[in-house]
Amino acid sequence: MIARLVAALALASLLVRPALAQGTPAAGVDARTRWEQLSPEERQAFRDRYERWKALPEDEKARLGMRLERLRGLPPERRAEVERRWRAFQALPPQERQAILQRFARWRELPPERRAQMRAAFQEILQASPQERARYLENLRRWRDMSPAEREMARERWRQERRERVRH
Secondary structure, three states: OHHHHHHHHHHHHHHHHHHHHHOOHHHHHHHHHHHHHOOHHHHHHHHHHHHHHHHOOHHHHHHHHHHHHHHHOOOHHHHHHHHHHHHHHHHOOHHHHHHHHHHHHHHHHOOHHHHHHHHHHHHHHHHOOHHHHHHHHHHHHHHHHOOHHHHHHHHHHHHHHHHHHHHO
Protein backbone atom coordinates (compact mmCIF):
# COMPACT_ATOMS: atom_id res chain seq x y z
CA MET A 1 0.00 0.00 0.00
CA ILE A 2 2.80 2.41 0.86
CA ALA A 3 4.41 1.72 -2.50
CA ARG A 4 1.17 2.75 -4.19
CA LEU A 5 0.98 5.90 -2.12
CA VAL A 6 4.54 6.78 -3.00
CA ALA A 7 3.68 6.13 -6.65
CA ALA A 8 0.71 8.48 -6.34
CA LEU A 9 2.89 11.13 -4.77
CA ALA A 10 5.52 10.66 -7.44
CA LEU A 11 2.92 11.00 -10.18
CA ALA A 12 1.41 14.03 -8.52
CA SER A 13 4.87 15.51 -8.16
CA LEU A 14 5.60 14.91 -11.84
CA LEU A 15 2.29 16.46 -12.85
CA VAL A 16 2.55 19.57 -10.70
CA ARG A 17 6.31 20.06 -10.36
CA PRO A 18 6.64 22.41 -13.36
CA ALA A 19 3.58 24.34 -12.21
CA LEU A 20 5.01 24.80 -8.74
CA ALA A 21 8.39 25.76 -10.12
CA GLN A 22 6.90 28.42 -12.38
CA GLY A 23 4.39 29.71 -9.84
CA THR A 24 2.38 31.49 -12.53
CA PRO A 25 -1.28 31.20 -13.56
CA ALA A 26 -0.16 29.80 -16.91
CA ALA A 27 1.37 26.88 -15.04
CA GLY A 28 -2.16 25.55 -14.38
CA VAL A 29 -2.80 25.44 -18.10
CA ASP A 30 0.33 23.33 -18.53
CA ALA A 31 -0.89 20.87 -15.87
CA ARG A 32 -4.30 20.77 -17.52
CA THR A 33 -2.71 20.06 -20.89
CA ARG A 34 -0.68 17.21 -19.39
CA TRP A 35 -3.85 15.83 -17.74
CA GLU A 36 -5.68 15.90 -21.06
CA GLN A 37 -2.82 14.03 -22.71
CA LEU A 38 -3.23 11.10 -20.31
CA SER A 39 -5.06 8.04 -21.57
CA PRO A 40 -8.44 7.27 -19.96
CA GLU A 41 -6.79 4.38 -18.08
CA GLU A 42 -4.05 6.65 -16.73
CA ARG A 43 -6.64 9.22 -15.65
CA GLN A 44 -8.66 6.54 -13.86
CA ALA A 45 -5.57 5.17 -12.15
CA PHE A 46 -4.73 8.69 -11.00
CA ARG A 47 -8.29 9.18 -9.70
CA ASP A 48 -8.10 5.86 -7.84
CA ARG A 49 -4.82 6.84 -6.20
CA TYR A 50 -6.29 10.19 -5.28
CA GLU A 51 -9.26 8.48 -3.59
CA ARG A 52 -6.86 6.30 -1.61
CA TRP A 53 -4.96 9.44 -0.67
CA LYS A 54 -8.12 11.13 0.59
CA ALA A 55 -8.91 8.05 2.71
CA LEU A 56 -5.57 8.19 4.54
CA PRO A 57 -5.43 9.40 8.14
CA GLU A 58 -4.26 13.00 8.45
CA ASP A 59 -1.04 12.04 10.25
CA GLU A 60 -0.09 9.72 7.38
CA LYS A 61 -0.83 12.46 4.85
CA ALA A 62 1.35 14.83 6.85
CA ARG A 63 4.20 12.31 7.02
CA LEU A 64 4.04 11.68 3.28
CA GLY A 65 3.79 15.40 2.61
CA MET A 66 6.97 15.98 4.61
CA ARG A 67 8.72 13.29 2.59
CA LEU A 68 7.60 14.95 -0.64
CA GLU A 69 8.93 18.30 0.59
CA ARG A 70 12.21 16.62 1.48
CA LEU A 71 12.37 15.22 -2.06
CA ARG A 72 11.65 18.64 -3.54
CA GLY A 73 14.40 20.15 -1.35
CA LEU A 74 17.11 17.85 -2.67
CA PRO A 75 19.79 19.26 -4.95
CA PRO A 76 18.81 18.74 -8.62
CA GLU A 77 21.38 16.01 -9.29
CA ARG A 78 20.38 14.03 -6.16
CA ARG A 79 16.70 14.44 -6.97
CA ALA A 80 17.29 13.24 -10.53
CA GLU A 81 19.05 10.17 -9.15
CA VAL A 82 16.12 9.43 -6.80
CA GLU A 83 13.66 9.81 -9.68
CA ARG A 84 15.81 7.59 -11.93
CA ARG A 85 15.88 4.88 -9.27
CA TRP A 86 12.13 5.22 -8.74
CA ARG A 87 11.48 4.71 -12.46
CA ALA A 88 13.80 1.68 -12.45
CA PHE A 89 11.92 0.27 -9.45
CA GLN A 90 8.58 0.85 -11.16
CA ALA A 91 9.85 -0.95 -14.28
CA LEU A 92 10.54 -4.15 -12.30
CA PRO A 93 8.06 -7.02 -12.41
CA PRO A 94 5.56 -6.88 -9.51
CA GLN A 95 7.12 -9.91 -7.75
CA GLU A 96 10.55 -8.28 -7.71
CA ARG A 97 9.13 -5.00 -6.43
CA GLN A 98 7.33 -6.90 -3.65
CA ALA A 99 10.52 -8.77 -2.73
CA ILE A 100 12.44 -5.49 -2.54
CA LEU A 101 9.76 -3.91 -0.36
CA GLN A 102 9.87 -6.91 1.97
CA ARG A 103 13.67 -6.73 2.25
CA PHE A 104 13.42 -2.99 2.88
CA ALA A 105 10.89 -3.59 5.66
CA ARG A 106 13.28 -6.08 7.27
CA TRP A 107 16.12 -3.55 6.86
CA ARG A 108 14.13 -0.88 8.67
CA GLU A 109 13.50 -3.26 11.56
CA LEU A 110 17.24 -3.71 12.15
CA PRO A 111 18.83 -1.78 15.00
CA PRO A 112 20.66 1.37 13.81
CA GLU A 113 24.07 -0.03 14.76
CA ARG A 114 23.48 -3.17 12.66
CA ARG A 115 22.40 -1.05 9.69
CA ALA A 116 25.56 1.03 10.10
CA GLN A 117 27.68 -2.16 10.10
CA MET A 118 25.96 -3.37 6.95
CA ARG A 119 26.41 0.00 5.21
CA ALA A 120 30.11 -0.05 6.07
CA ALA A 121 30.48 -3.60 4.74
CA PHE A 122 28.66 -2.64 1.55
CA GLN A 123 30.91 0.40 1.06
CA GLU A 124 33.91 -1.86 1.52
CA ILE A 125 32.60 -4.17 -1.20
CA LEU A 126 31.97 -1.26 -3.56
CA GLN A 127 35.52 0.01 -3.04
CA ALA A 128 37.10 -3.45 -3.43
CA SER A 129 38.98 -4.52 -6.53
CA PRO A 130 36.95 -6.28 -9.24
CA GLN A 131 38.53 -9.62 -8.25
CA GLU A 132 37.60 -9.19 -4.58
CA ARG A 133 34.09 -8.11 -5.52
CA ALA A 134 33.69 -11.16 -7.79
CA ARG A 135 34.88 -13.41 -4.95
CA TYR A 136 32.38 -11.82 -2.59
CA LEU A 137 29.52 -12.24 -5.07
CA GLU A 138 30.44 -15.89 -5.62
CA ASN A 139 30.44 -16.48 -1.86
CA LEU A 140 27.07 -14.75 -1.63
CA ARG A 141 25.67 -16.96 -4.38
CA ARG A 142 26.93 -20.08 -2.60
CA TRP A 143 25.44 -18.82 0.69
CA ARG A 144 22.05 -18.30 -0.94
CA ASP A 145 22.18 -21.81 -2.39
CA MET A 146 22.73 -23.35 1.07
CA SER A 147 19.90 -24.78 3.10
CA PRO A 148 19.26 -23.23 6.54
CA ALA A 149 20.98 -26.24 8.16
CA GLU A 150 24.06 -25.82 5.94
CA ARG A 151 24.20 -22.12 6.78
CA GLU A 152 24.08 -22.87 10.50
CA MET A 153 26.89 -25.42 10.10
CA ALA A 154 28.97 -22.82 8.23
CA ARG A 155 28.33 -20.25 10.97
CA GLU A 156 29.43 -22.73 13.60
CA ARG A 157 32.62 -23.52 11.64
CA TRP A 158 33.41 -19.77 11.42
CA ARG A 159 32.77 -19.32 15.14
CA GLN A 160 35.08 -22.24 15.91
CA GLU A 161 37.80 -20.88 13.58
CA ARG A 162 37.50 -17.45 15.19
CA ARG A 163 37.83 -18.94 18.70
CA GLU A 164 40.94 -20.84 17.59
CA ARG A 165 42.52 -17.71 16.09
CA VAL A 166 41.87 -15.76 19.28
CA ARG A 167 43.57 -18.49 21.34
CA HIS A 168 46.72 -18.38 19.19
